[in-house]
Amino acid sequence: MTESYSNRSMYIPGEFKRICDRCGFVYRASETFRTWDGLFVCEADFETRHPQDFVRGRKDRITVPDPRPEAINTIIGPLTTALTADASGATLTVESSVRFESGDQIGVASEAGTLRRTVDTVPTTTSITITQALGVNVLSGSSVVNYSAVAEPDIG
Numbered sequence: 818m819t820e821s822y823s824n825r826s827m828y829i830p831g832e833f834k835r836i837c838d839r840c841g842f843v844y845r846a847s848e849t850f851r852t853w854d855g856l857f858v859c860e861a862d863f864e865t866r867h868p869q870d871f872v873r874g875r876k877d878r879i880t881v882p883d884p885r886p887e888a889i890n891t892i893i894g895p896l897t898t899a900l901t902a903d904a905s906g907a908t909l910t911v912e913s914s915v916r917f918e919s920g921d922q923i924g925v926a927s928e929a930g931t932l933r934r935t936v937d938t939v940p941t942t943t944s945i946t947i948t949q950a951l952g953v954n955v956l957s958g959s960s961v962v963n964y965s966a967v968a969e970p971d972i973g
């Protein structure tokens with residue numbers, strides 16, 4: 818219990834006065850307490866340290882338990898190539914016809930939109946023959962998309 822001010826002003830041998838760091842009032846040293854952050858305060862202003870100050874986080878394990886690299890031959894989306902010469906007939910000259918096969922469904926980009934056709938034969942690695950002629954002139958550099966090509970991932 819704290820004493821009244823009149824009792825506090827009485828001399829007690831070996832006792833000294835201290836000012837509370839929070840409220841600024843004068844107290845005897847025996848009536849003040851040191852807080853965890855080094856302040857001297859009266860009983861009314863004393864607070865214990867909050868328990869959350871002692872909480873320590875744990876390290877998260879953010880690694881994948883069994884990592885595997887992506888397969889080399891995985892293709893995302895359809896197989897594409899480009900025309901290397903203008904075309905309007907049934908033979909298309911392309912950058913590469915590798916993995917194009919008879920019966921594949923392809924789309925040829927033109928000014929009129931995408932022309933969908935079916936591959937008849939693949940005579941060379943740079944040409945494709947289609948079952949129905951394009952009917953419109955398609956410019957060199959236009960894209961040819963093979964919707965039927967499916968990638969086989971390498972296992973091993």
